[in-house]
Amino acid sequence: MKSAGLRFVELLSSMRFAISLLTLVSIASVVGTVLKQNEPFANYLNQFGPFWFRVFELAGLYSVYNAPWFIAIMAFLVLSTSVCIWRNAPGMLRQMSTFRENMRESSMRAMPHHAAFASALPAADALARAEGYLRSQGYVFRRAPEGALLAAKAGSANRIGYLLTHTAIVAICVGGLLDSNVPMQLKLAFGDKKPVDGGVLLSEVPATARLDADNLSFRGNTLIPEGSSSSVTVLSMGEGILVQELPFTLSLKKFHIEHYSTGQPKLFASDVIVTDRDTGKSFESRIEVNKPLIHRGIAVYQASFDDGGTRVKLSGHHLLAPQAKALAYESRIGEASELKYDGQTYRLELSTFRPINVENLSAVEGAGQGAAGKEDKDARGLFGRIRSQMGSGSEGVTKRELRNVGPSYTYKLRDAAGQAREYHNYQMPVLLEGRFVLLSGMRETPAEPFRYMRLPLDEKLELDEFLRLRAGLLDAGRRAEIARRFAKTAASNDAVSQTMRERLAESAERTLETFALRGYQAVAEFLERAVPEGEREAAAEIYLRVLQGAAWEAWQAMRAKDGLPALESSPERSRFVQDGLNAVSDSFFYGVPVYLKLDTFEEVKASVFQMTRSPGRNIVYLGCALLILGVFSMLYIRERRAWLLAGDGEAVFAMQCNRKTLDFEREFERHRDSLARLLGSG
Amino acid sequence: MELAHPQSAAPQPTPGEPASLLKRLGWFDWLYAAVLALGAAYALQRFGAFMDVYEKAILVCSVPTFVWMGWAWKPFRALLLGAFALSLFSIWLYRGELARADQAFLLKYLISSQSAILWMCALYFAATATYWVGLLSRSAFALSTGTGLTWSATLMGLVGLLTRWYESYLIGPDVGHIPVSNLYEVFVLFSLITALLYLHYERRYATRQMGAFVLLVISAAIGFLLWYTFEREAHQIQPLVPALQSWWMKIHVPANFVGYGAFALAAMVAFAYLLAARGILASRLPSLEVLDDVMYKSIAVGFAFFTVATILGALWAGPRACAARCWPGGRWSACWSPPSPSWA
């Protein structure tokens, strides 16, 4: 009867156990690949709903490789492999060094690869010749103490392969565990340190959440704005954080970002000054992606970048209150301020600023054009299509028009109830379908895409004329007069009776009034109520024409009020009025109807560094080297054994290989024939 | 114990045993080695200023690697020299101007990168069909035509990649990079490597019938490549994002694709094995032992290269490492999906 302990050790070191563990590891890796790891919890909550979110959280799926069960599996894998090595290595080494010179003739003749041939030599000479031959073939050998048996072997290193690969697995896992956050978890479980909530200011982090500079292994992130410095790095522990003191202070002089003409990033680099906290000595350095800085055992990587608090000046244009003046605001990216509008107070949270946006404008430039291009492409037939793809790899058939459309900025407006809408605006005018517009996007939840409103720009590329048009459209006090002027110009012919003109004015006034309620949607609803279905389309056409004409008059009226001359009508100006109507109509659905225009900015960038101290690294490197050596010796070295028994007038030759490939067949035949010739020729 | 050395057993090559590699080299072997060495020396002297020490090391090490490959596997010499010659011709035709791709006839229809790659596609398809005809009709002629077509396809693919490398520098000196940086380029590489591994085994085992099966997986890759070209226009040369700007890529990616190629080959041979073991096509295919041996060898190659490549990748990534990069859904795939800015 085996003892329970022995049986446990046997189970632990069994192949079956190891394979079960490896299966679990691979399942975990699949989860780690399919599910994006270490995202903010809110994203997962959104994705899975409250129930599954909780289940997955308990299973540790948001950070699989740090989940206790995963670490436990790794620990068992290390244990299992170590026990396996410990139990098998001595036997393997012994086997490697034996020659098996106690082989019996009957066993040799039972081997699949054996041959008997005539020998013309006395046994001693035959063995000596065979030795010379086998040596030339890379074999080592030994003679049996008695009798005429020669035992030879080659490729014993094959077995070392097993040992090397298994040791490599242990080394890689141990090194990996050392550099994982396991040591940190242990410290938290048995020490007096405790993470704090992520929201606090760095200066307010209590001592219990601060780790000394001599901490052995960690991995943290540090954000440093240009012109600032930091001597700590932040380790994230689930929802909380720990602050790790560094033995040096890192100051960011400048962060560089360069782009290719296609808008893809080309270079991220940080010019930094490192000041040692012990010696006070400092030096300058540059950190790039793939070129970390290594100082006092800590590697500093360029991980990402961010805004470091760009200063912006904004002007707020009220889109629905016609007479309101633009208001000026000053703020910084990452800060919140108050915005008062219409008696309400909103919290303005400026979240991002991007100085460069390269966009593919050909996708926007008139959908009709794109469709025509596609037809054209197909019309040329198969050979035409193939021909169009021949040539250099520099560009495709569909032309892409990449253009830098300038800075963009994102902000949230949060009302008193905490409801927030997010806005994404471009600072510079963008040329779309031949006209310059300002783009402003809005969305109600982060899950939606932004819906963009296009604010048309006037001939001076300013918003002024649009704001005038909008004021005219929405000003109830002027509506009657505008309608009258519209009726007068639209029906200037004397033949038109006064009553006709009055009716036209009346309907223009009503159209303006309806439009001022909720744009086109209000007009459509009105038509639905007032006009029978069959006539609606025709009526809509007339209403739109009236609206367009009245809008023109509204615009001119506002210009006159500001002491500006009336404009000659032209197709471009009609398009402008049309675009203006669209924008005003959209602005009813803009949430908080304030357009925040970016007037000037002063950019401050920030660099995000990843800082690691990973003493397990060298163990992992060693493990990798062992793994490569081991894999190659297992795959490419074949262990072969050969025996030659010289008898009276006959010799028996036999071979064995741990892997019966065709190469081995051929080798056996070669040795058999060569030896038969050598021994047979006397 | 004392070992005697009788004269007659002195180590001398016996018939049936291959003489050592060096002794079997002919003049063409030395010419081949000299061309490679001189080419590398010229590149170092002319462009050395633009390379860092690792890139120089890779260039220098590639010479003995390719020399050894050519010496051990003779047809490889002609392939490599042919590909270099055609690519240099293509570069000469370009005269430093990208627009010449549409003006020079030979560039437009033969040896600009896209044209050469399309030729490669067509030739691999033709080779697949020919191998199948040969297999089914037991025609040795068709089978050897299949071999010829596979070699030509491989040559064109190699020319395509080499020319593409040059074209990337014509787009802009800062854009230029080795063409192993996105899914399109590595699919070409995959086809080439799978074909080369196959051609090697074909010669070594003196049997062409496996070609029908191996070329199927290459055809599947080509099918994807064509879809990717015509529907997605993914063949456009893209500049390298900062994470890829490193000499690691030059070894990490090719090593991975040697692994993929070898595994794909093994899988197709295994498929043939399963058929033959059930008696399907058995009389037309090589013996099960041969199929098994090819499978074993190519899995060994795949395993070794995958180990090396994965370790290289992990070292490259440093502390950013996390598991399972090799799956298309993994984090690294971000580096090879085409960019898609969108608003409208």
Ligand code: HEM
């Ligand atoms: C065009 C093909 C490929 C490119 C351009 C590429 C690029 C890269 C890059 C840039 C890294 C470093 C990652 C980082 O900086 O965080 C990396 C790492 C890695 N790659 Fe690849 N790779 C390619 C193909 C593959 C394939 C096919 C495999 C699958 C076997 C693979 C396996 C890995 C592994 C295991 C790592 C280790 C790093 C980690 O786990 O995060 N790569 N590769």
